[in-house]
Amino acid sequence: MLVPTCATWLGCAEPEPTVRAELPAENPECPASSAVLVKADTRFHSGARVTAVPQDLSGRDLELFILQGSGFERRAPVAVSDGSVCFRDVPEGADYYLRSDTTYYLGHTRRFDLGVNRNGRPDTVTSDAIQTPVRLDLTGLQPWRAHETSAEGSLLEVVSGEVAWTAGLTFPAAQPVAGATQMQGMEAQAWSLDGRLPVLEGEKGDRLYVNQLDLVEDGRLPSGAPLKYRTVVGSLHAPAVSFTPDGDPALVLSGELKAVRQASFSPQWPLSAFTRWGPEVNPDAQAGEARFDVMPATFSLTAGRVGYQGELFTLEVPGGEDGDIARRFTYGNPYPGSWGLVGSASYTFVSPTPVIVGKRIHRPSGSMLVMDRLSSLTAHAIVPVITPPRLLRIDGMDAATVRTVTSTQPVVSWRSPFEGVPGSYQVEFIKLGAEATDSPTVSFFVTSDRQQVSPPPGALEAGSTYYVRVTADGSSFTPWQAPGATADVLPVYKAATFSAAFTTP
Known part of the structure; x- marks a missing residue:
C-alpha cells in the first residue's frame, strides 16, 4: 500500500520509494527446481491505492535462450494458470536470456516478473487506437505563436489524472492563425504520447486537462545566445466525459483556458561537467x-x-x-x-x-x-x-x-x-x-x-x-x-x- 504524501509546495518531503520486486509465488505447474516461471501484472496506481491486474502472457512473443558456452539452447513457453507462462527443462543455476519481442533480459532467477506500472483506475478499458480526431471549441488562449518548427511555436497537450491519457494535438486540415485567442470548430488530431489511448468514462469521473504551451525568452545562455524555454501558459480542466477512441466521432474539447499557478526552481547546472565526458561517449562525438x-x-x-x-x-x-x-x-x-x-x-x-x-x-x-x-x-x-x-x-x-x-x-x-x-x-x-x-x-x-x-x-x-x-x-x-x-x-x-x-x- 502506498502512503499518501504532503504537497511539495508545503515544503515537506515525500518518503523515499522502496524497491520491491514481488516475484511470483511457487506454482506446482512450473516447479522452481527445473523451470522458469514468467508472470506479469499491470499495477494500476490511483491515489494511495495500487491494484495488480494479472496479464495473460499466453499470446505474447516470449522465448528463453539458455547460455551454453558461446552457444544458446532455446526454450518455448507453455501457458500455465493465472496467465503465466513456464519454460521447462532449464538446468538449475543456468544463465539465460528471456526474450520479450526484441528485448532480451539476462537472468538466472526461477521466477521472472514482467509486470508494469500504470496510472489510473484498475478497471480502465484500453482501446487499440494511438490517435483520435478532436474538435476544438476553445477560448482564453494566449495569442497563438505560429512557427515553421513546433519547438518554436505554440502547442496543445491533453492530459488526464484519472486514466493514462496523454496526447499531443496536431492540425492536419488547417493550422491555427498567428495571434488567435480562440478555436471554434477547429479540427485536430490527438496522438498518444504514452501507448494506446484508454476509453474515457464520464460516470467514473474521467476528466481531461487541455494545456497550452508556449516558448518564453528570458535572459541569455552562457555563450550569450538567447535563453528560451517552453512551459504551460494556460489550461482548461474540462468536465468529466465519456469517449471511446475508435476514429468516429471526434472528441469534443470545449471551454475557456485560464491562467495557471506559477512555480519556480533554481538549478545549478555546470554543462562542462557533462561535456568533459564527450570523448568517452564517442572519440569523435560532437555535443x-x-x-x-x-x-x-x-x-x-x-x-x-x-x-x-x-x-x-x-x-x-x-x-x-x-x-x-x-x-x-x-x-x-x-x-x-x-x-x-x-x-x-x-x-x-x-x-x-x-x-x-x-x-x-x-x-x-x-x-x-x-x-x-x-x-x-x-x-x-x-x-x-x-x-x-x-x-x-x-x-x-x-x-x-x-x-x-x-x-x-x-x-x-x-x-x-x-x-x-x-x-x-x-x-x-x-x-x-x-x-x-x-x-x-x-x-x-x-x-x-x-x-x-x-x-x-x-x-x-x-x-x-x-x-x-x-x-x-x-x-x-x-x-x-x-x-x-x-x-x-x-x-x-x-x-x-x-x-x-x-x-x-
Whole structure:
C-alpha cells in the first residue's frame, strides 16, 4: 500500500520509494527446481491505492535462450494458470536470456516478473487506437505563436489524472492563425504520447486537462545566445466525459483556458561537467543538445515516476554550450499540489559524420542523464553520477571504426566507467534503414558483472547496417528480476557510449 504524501509546495518531503520486486509465488505447474516461471501484472496506481491486474502472457512473443558456452539452447513457453507462462527443462543455476519481442533480459532467477506500472483506475478499458480526431471549441488562449518548427511555436497537450491519457494535438486540415485567442470548430488530431489511448468514462469521473504551451525568452545562455524555454501558459480542466477512441466521432474539447499557478526552481547546472565526458561517449562525438525537463507525476512519487503526463517546462540548450546555468526559472503548473514533480537533465552527443542508408540520414548518438524528484535534483549541483562505459569494442576491434563484421553475432565488449557504480548495462543494436518501417532496435539488459554481449541467432539481420550503444545504469533498476516495475524508481543515472556504423554480412 502506498502512503499518501504532503504537497511539495508545503515544503515537506515525500518518503523515499522502496524497491520491491514481488516475484511470483511457487506454482506446482512450473516447479522452481527445473523451470522458469514468467508472470506479469499491470499495477494500476490511483491515489494511495495500487491494484495488480494479472496479464495473460499466453499470446505474447516470449522465448528463453539458455547460455551454453558461446552457444544458446532455446526454450518455448507453455501457458500455465493465472496467465503465466513456464519454460521447462532449464538446468538449475543456468544463465539465460528471456526474450520479450526484441528485448532480451539476462537472468538466472526461477521466477521472472514482467509486470508494469500504470496510472489510473484498475478497471480502465484500453482501446487499440494511438490517435483520435478532436474538435476544438476553445477560448482564453494566449495569442497563438505560429512557427515553421513546433519547438518554436505554440502547442496543445491533453492530459488526464484519472486514466493514462496523454496526447499531443496536431492540425492536419488547417493550422491555427498567428495571434488567435480562440478555436471554434477547429479540427485536430490527438496522438498518444504514452501507448494506446484508454476509453474515457464520464460516470467514473474521467476528466481531461487541455494545456497550452508556449516558448518564453528570458535572459541569455552562457555563450550569450538567447535563453528560451517552453512551459504551460494556460489550461482548461474540462468536465468529466465519456469517449471511446475508435476514429468516429471526434472528441469534443470545449471551454475557456485560464491562467495557471506559477512555480519556480533554481538549478545549478555546470554543462562542462557533462561535456568533459564527450570523448568517452564517442572519440569523435560532437555535443548535440543539452536538455532540462520538469515533468508532472500523477498523485505523488512514492512509487517513482509512473507513466508520462506530458511536460511543464522544457529547456533545450544548443550543442556546444559548456558554461554554467545557475538561475531561477518560473514555469506554469495547472495540476494539484498532490502531484509529484520530476526533474531531468541530459546531454546528448552525436556522430560528426551522418550515415546515409538509401536516402535516409542517420546520426548515431548517446546521452548522459540525471533524473530525480525536482526538489532533490536542484538541491545541489547537477553533475553526472555515472560516466560512459570505456573501451567499446566489436569483435575485439575499436568500435569507432566503420567496418563490415564477420557474422550476425558480433561480440560487443566494454569496460566499466571511470566514475560511478553501474547496477546494469543496456546494449542496443540500432538498425539504420532506408525505410521508416525497418526493424526496431534490439536491446539486451545484462548484469553489471557482464561486460560482453553476443546476440543469439536471428536477433540481427544479415546485410544490414547497425550501430551499437552501451549504457551504464547506476539506478535501482533490476532488469534480471522485475524490469518493468523497477524502471520507474528514482533517481535515474545513465551514461552511454556508442560505436560507428557497421554492416552484417
